[in-house]
Amino acid sequence: MSGRAPKGMDANEDGGAGLPAWLRDRRYLNPLLAAYDDRIATLESQLQDRAAGLAGLKRQVRAGHVDGMYLLEWLIKEWLRKQALHLINPGYHILPTRTP
Numbered sequence: 001m002s003g004r005a006p007k008g009m010d011a012n013e014d015g016g017a018g019l020p021a022w023l024r025d026r027r028y029l030n031p032l033l034a035a036y037d038d039r040i041a042t043l044e045s046q047l048q049d050r051a052a053g054l055a056g057l058k059r060q061v062r063a064g065h066v067d068g069m070y071l072l073e074w075l076i077k078e079w080l081r082k083q084a085l086h087l088i089n090p091g092y093h094i095l096p097t098r099t100p
Contacts, residue, residue, distance in 0.1 A: 022028040 022032070
């Protein structure tokens with residue numbers, strides 16, 4: 001193999017006759033490149049917006065995690081307090097009982 005394109009497909013060989021018109025003529029190719037650049041810019045903008053949104057979500061999750069830790073700490077303290085009350089007063093019910 002010589003590494004060359006098949007006969008009729010080399011733009012230098014026959015003026016690009018084997019290539020589609022949009023590849024041979026720069027007038028057709030420039031709008032495609034401009035549209036490609038616009039699309040890339042749009043996607044990059046969307047990526048930046050989503051990255052900023054993700055950063056905000058991470059902050060909210062961390063804040064929620066801290067709130068959850070405070071809640072867990074409070075629940076444990078309450079449970080321990082009720083356990084202590086039950087040890088002091090065996091008639092004290094840790095969980096509410098239903099009355100018929």
